[in-house]
Amino acid sequence: MIQPTAPGRAGAGADETGVRPASARPALAALSLSVLLTALTTGIAPVALPALADSFSASFSSLQWIVLAPLLSLTALVVGAGRLGDLFGRRRLLLAGLALFAAASVASAAAPTLWFLVAARCVQGAGAAFMAALTMAFVAGAVPRAGAGRAMGLLGTMSAVGTALGPVLGGALVAAAGWRAVFLAPALPALVALLLSVRHLPADRPVPGGGRGRFDTAGTLLLALALTAYALAMTLGRGGTPAVRATLLLTAALGAGLFVRAQARAASPLVPGALLRTPGLRPGLVTSGLVSVVMMTTLVVGPFRLSQGLGLDAARTGLLLSVGPLVAALTGVPAGHLADRWGASRATVLGLGVMAAGAVALSAAPTALGAAGYVLPLAVLTAGYGVFQTANNTAVMADVPPDRRGVVSGTLNLSRNLGLVTGASVMGAVFAHAAAAAAGTDVATASPGAVAAATRVTFAVAAALVLVALAVAARATARRGPAADGTAARPERAARRTGS
Structure with missing residues (x-):
């Protein structure tokens, strides 16, 4: 097991986490850049697909892999x-992930063929997996507990910024310098994050009396098999035959069953059963997955509702859809302050309550309100999501043993990714089915009235999912009680008095 300490040595002035106050801001800057780049990886590529189609004379089905490859490898x-970070050092593995990400970005930009580009993007996703898994683990171990919410809020803000920046930056780079610039652009900030991490992130040192244990290779491979098959079923499976999708889902179920069996027998399992009994972990994972399904719904339904349902052009549709990421970016840091002051568990419930109100409003808003009837409830929904994500991440990581922070952070990211890929498939199917039921035709040719009706049905389902998440979170909060919430206001004030 490892535990962070200050770079090189725990010098004078270091707090109990081993991080000197002077190093906290550049350390958070390094982690923030890592989160931004992870979000940017997927969002920046789709804009370049038309240029790639011309450059490589590729079909759309082949081009999909440029977007899917990093998502699949990360998941x-x-x-x-x-x-791996828990066992062999979170700092050194994060440095390796950043270096791998930067190298894969350069390789992607220099790709001589389409499938070389796909392979490089797959490697880029592998680097992003270390970045995604280990940033939250570092916050939990390197930031004083009373300020963990604000740090998580900053990471949430950077994730939203990366999501919003991807299409804008990608479009500008394609127009100015061609598609290769799109894949080269993340390399420089990755190198900056690498240099900041080398200089300011706390070095790893063994916990006295702790043992490293072994890496569960068999469990990791089985989990990767199950997750890859499931993600393919939810993405590529939509365009294939029912037999293809059924085969992928059967493979995913088989892989999951073998993974559970292997975990029960492993001497050092990847995800120990005792870890899943950590207070707040299972509710945090369930609510994160459900909420991610709902947030993907806004990306699936929004373009149809604004363009096809309300007749807006592409420019105005894109501008209005950017309201969601913008609100999420502005909400992150205030949400962190709220989590530190109120307690993360109660802030989680509040965020879900706001999300439920936004989802209900999206379902009930009359067509006469026009674009405002979609965008204003979307802003409410996204603000609630910003509060939820920050508070839930803080609550989950607060109770995790130091030697398991990496795997729990990775599992939390996994629940989010699975929610996103599930939402794209399932909620997309709900929307298409509702449009077909209203108009008797495919959603692509449905009338504005049919699109509006399908929007109401889809967001009614989304509201039900948020209410389920709210019930799970409220029950978990009631069981734990206020004393169990590690981010109360009193420790924050004490931290201020002591200068932490």
Whole structure:
């Protein structure tokens, strides 16, 4: 097991986490850049697909892999990446992930063929898996507990900024310098994050009396198999035959069953059963997955509701859809302050309550309100999500043993990714089915009225999912009680008095 300490040595002035106050801001800057780049990886590529189609004379089905490759490798590897960090040092594994990400970005930009580019993007996703898994683990170990909410809020803000920046930056780079610039652009900030991490992140040192244990290779491979098959079923499976999708889902179920069996027999399992009994972990994972399904709904439904349902052009549709990421970016840091002051568990419940109100409003808003009837409830929903994500991440990581922070952070990221890929498939199917029921035709040719009706049905389902998440979170908060919440206002004030 490892535990962070200050770079090189725990010098004078270091707090109990081993981080000197002077190093806290540049350390958070390094972690923030890592989160931003992880979000940017997927969002920046789709804009370049038309240019890539011309450059490589590729079909759309082949081009999909440029977007899917990093998502699949990140999803499959993120839990194992977190566990490797717990065993062999979170700092050194994060440095390796940043270096791998930067090298893969350069290789992607220099790709001579389409499939070389796909392979490089897969490697880029592997680097992003370490970055995604280990940033939250570092916050939990390197930031005083009373300020953990604000640090998580900053990471949430940077994730939203990366999501919003991807299409804008990608479009500008394609127009100015061609598609290769799109894949080269993340390399420089990755190198900056690498240099900041080398200089300011706390070095790893063994916990006295702790043992490293072994890496569960078999469990990691089985989990990766199950996750990859499931993600493919939810993405590529939509365009294939029912037999293809059924085969992928059967493979995912088989892999999951073998993984559970292997975990029960392993001497050092990837995800120990005792860890899942950590207070707040299972509710945090369930609510994170459900909420991610709902947030993907806004990305699936929004373009159809604004363009096809309300007749807006592409420019105005894109501008209005950017309201969501913008609100999430502005909410992150205030949400962190709220989590530190109120307690993360109660802030989680508040965020879900606001999300439920936004989802209900999206379902009930009359067509006469026009674009405002979609965008204003979307802003409410996204603000609630910003509060939820920050508070839930803080609550989950607060109770995790130091030697398991990496794997729990990876599992939390996994629940989010699985929610996103599930939402894209399932909620997309709900929307298409509702439009077909209203108009008797495909959603692509549905009338504005049919699109509006499908929007109401889809967000009614989304509201039900948020209410389920709210019930799970409220029950977990009631069981733990206020005393169990590690981010109360009193420790924050004490931290201020002591200068932490």
